[in-house]
Amino acid sequence: xxxxxxxxxxxxxxxxxxIxIxIxICGxxxxxxxxxxxxxxxxxxxxxxxxxxGRYPGERALLALAVRHRHHARRRRARAPxxxxxxxxxxxxxGGLLIASFLAVRPPPAGCVHG
Amino acid sequence: xxxxxLPARGPAIGWALRRAAPLAAALIAAGALCPAAAExxxxxxxxxxxVPAWLFAWAxxxxxxxxxxxxxxxxxxxxxxxxxxxxxxxxxxxxxxPAGAIGLGLFALVLYxxxxxxDSAGRNFDPTFIFVVFWVAVPLSSAVLxxxxxxxxxxxxxxxxxxWLGRRAGVGWRAPLAYPSWLGRWxxxxxxVCFGWVxxxxxxxxxxxxxxxxxxAYLVLMLAGMAxxxxxxxxxxxxxxxxxxxxxxxxxxxxxxxxALWRRPxxxxxxxxxxxxxxxxxxxxxxxxxxxxxxSNGVVWNNLQPHVQSVFTGLGLGDTPADEIADxxxxxxxxxxxxxxxxxxxxxxxxxxxxxxxxxxxxxxxHTLIPIAFAYVLAHYFSLLVWQGQGxxxxxxxxxxxxxxxxxxxxWRIHYSFLGSTxxxxxxxxxxxxxxxxxxxxxxxxxxxxYRSHADAVRSQYWMLVVMVGFTSLGLWLLSAVNT
Numbered sequence: 001x002x003x004x005x006x007x008x009x010x011x012x013x014x015x016x017x018x019i020x021i022x023i024x025i026c027g028x029x030x031x032x033x034x035x036x037x038x039x040x041x042x043x044x045x046x047x048x049x050x051x052x053x054g055r056y057p058g059e060r061a062l063l064a065l066a067v068r069h070r071h072h073a074r075r076r077r078a079r080a081p082x083x084x085x086x087x088x089x090x091x092x093x094x095g096g097l098l099i100a101s102f103l104a105v106r107p108p109p110a111g112c113v114h115g
Numbered sequence: 116x117x118x119x120x121l122p123a124r125g126p127a128i129g130w131a132l133r134r135a136a137p138l139a140a141a142l143i144a145a146g147a148l149c150p151a152a153a154e155x156x157x158x159x160x161x162x163x164x165x166v167p168a169w170l171f172a173w174a175x176x177x178x179x180x181x182x183x184x185x186x187x188x189x190x191x192x193x194x195x196x197x198x199x200x201x202x203x204x205x206x207x208x209x210x211x212x213p214a215g216a217i218g219l220g221l222f223a224l225v226l227y228x229x230x231x232x233x234d235s236a237g238r239n240f241d242p243t244f245i246f247v248v249f250w251v252a253v254p255l256s257s258a259v260l261x262x263x264x265x266x267x268x269x270x271x272x273x274x275x276x277x278x279w280l281g282r283r284a285g286v287g288w289r290a291p292l293a294y295p296s297w298l299g300r301w302x303x304x305x306x307x308v309c310f311g312w313v314x315x316x317x318x319x320x321x322x323x324x325x326x327x328x329x330x331x332a333y334l335v336l337m338l339a340g341m342a343x344x345x346x347x348x349x350x351x352x353x354x355x356x357x358x359x360x361x362x363x364x365x366x367x368x369x370x371x372x373x374x375a376l377w378r379r380p381x382x383x384x385x386x387x388x389x390x391x392x393x394x395x396x397x398x399x400x401x402x403x404x405x406x407x408x409x410x411s412n413g414v415v416w417n418n419l420q421p422h423v424q425s426v427f428t429g430l431g432l433g434d435t436p437a438d439e440i441a442d443x444x445x446x447x448x449x450x451x452x453x454x455x456x457x458x459x460x461x462x463x464x465x466x467x468x469x470x471x472x473x474x475x476x477x478x479x480x481x482h483t484l485i486p487i488a489f490a491y492v493l494a495h496y497f498s499l500l501v502w503q504g505q506g507x508x509x510x511x512x513x514x515x516x517x518x519x520x521x522x523x524x525x526x527w528r529i530h531y532s533f534l535g536s537t538x539x540x541x542x543x544x545x546x547x548x549x550x551x552x553x554x555x556x557x558x559x560x561x562x563x564x565x566y567r568s569h570a571d572a573v574r575s576q577y578w579m580l581v582v583m584v585g586f587t588s589l590g591l592w593l594l595s596a597v598n599t
Contacts, residue, residue, distance in 0.1 A: 040595075047581045048581045051581060052463075062188055062573055063569065
C-alpha cells in the first residue's frame, strides 16, 4: 500500500464495511423509488468514501502546484520594476506666498508652503 | 522529493477516520431518507430545464472541486484573518434616535394590526411583514448592506430611551449580572429555533392576534435581558433576530460601527466571529430550519409524518397536538442531519492533526458555514421574496385589511409573471454554488492560519469539500423537488 493509506488493517476493514453499508442503504433507497435522492447525493458519497479509505487523490500534485505557484509569484515580484522614485520636488514660493514668506517673522510651516 | 512535504503519520491517526466513516454512512443514509421533494416556499410551477435537475448537483460538485484545486494551488497564505478596513464616512450620534423611532413605530404597527386588524393572513399586515420582510428580506439585505438592523431594533431603541429618561430623572441603572461565558450565543439559538417552530410547526401561526402577543412577549423578554445583563451585551448575545442578522452581515463588505461606515474585503468579516459557546449551533440551526422548511412538503416526510403522528394519536393526543409533535421531531431531525454533515467534516479534519480537539475545530471553522446559511436562505426563500414580497406594498396602504388606502398602493397586485420558474431555478443554483465556493474559501483561509504546514491545511480541506458538496447536493435536491 502507498503511504496515502493511513488506516491500520482493522480500521480499513471497518471503513470499507461502513461504506458498503452506505452503498447498500442507498441501493435500498433507490429501490424504494427515491432514485433522485441517491443521484443528488452520489458526488458527496463518492468523495466521503474515497477520503474515508485514506485516499486523497491529487494531493501531491496540488502541493507541487502550490510550490510552483509560490516560486512564480516570488520571481514575478523580484522581476517587477520597483516604482520609480519621485524626484525631489521642491516648490518655490511665488507671488503672494513669496511676499508672505519674506515678511513672516517665523516662516509658515513647510506643509502650508508646499501644500 | 516532493512527497516529503507530507508529514509522516502513525497508525493512531486512523481512529478519527474510523469514526468518521460510519458517521458518513449514517449521514448519507439519513440524508437520503430525510428530505425528499418539494419546498415550502419554493417554485410552485414547473421549470423547463435542458438537462435533468440532478445533473445540476453534479455540475455544482465539479465547480466546488475545481474551486478547491484553485484555492489549494494558488492561495498559500491567510488573507482574510486580519483584514484592512477603510472608513468611508461618519454620521452624528443623534441619527440613532430617528432610526430607533422608525423601528419602534413599525413594531407598534405590528401590535396594532395584530389586535385590531382583520384576522386574515392575506389582508392583515402582520403575516407578510413578519414572515417575508422581517424573516427573509432583513437578513438577506444585511448580508449586502451590513448590520443595519441594530440601529432600527425596537427593543434596543426602547431600552436606550428608558436609560436616557432614567438618567434625566437622576435614576441610574447598572446591569446587576455579568453575562456568563457558558451561555454564549445559546439564547440566540433558542430564539431562532422557537421562531422556526412557530413558522413551520405551530398550527395557529397565521393568527394575527397570536402573532401580536408573541411579538409583545419577545419585547418583554428582550427588555428583561437588557435590564439584567446590559443593553449592548444582551443585544449582541441574547437577541435572536439581532444575532441572526449580525451573523449574515459578516458577509458584507460594509460594516457599520462606532457611528461610522467601514469598508472591508469581501468575506473578511466572517473570520472575526467569536469562538464562543453556541456559535456552531447558531449557524447549524439556521441551515437546519431552512432545510426542514424545504423537506416538510416533500414526498418522504409527507409519507413518514402520518405514521409518526399516529404514534402520538395512539397515545391519546388529539390530531393537532400529535401533528405538531411529529413536525417538531422532523425539525429536530433536520437540524441533526445538518449537524451530522458538519460533524463529519470536523472528524475528517481531526484525522489530519491531533493538535486540535473536535470542539476546537468545530468552533474555529463555524464561520465557514455563514455563506452556506446565506445561500440556503436566499435559494429557499427567493421565490417567496420575489412574489409574496410584492404584497407588502398593498398591505402597507391597508395594514388592518379594512379597505384603507394610505399611500395609494392598496390596489397593487402580485405579478407572478415578474420572474419565471426557470429563472428562479437558475438564481437558486447560482446562489447555492456561490455560497459554497465562498465557504470553501473561508475554510481554506482558516486552515492555512490553523495548521502548521500547507500540506496539512490542504488535506484538512478535502473533508470540508465533502461537507460543501453534501450541503450543495442537499439544497439542490430540496429545491428541485417542486419542479418534478
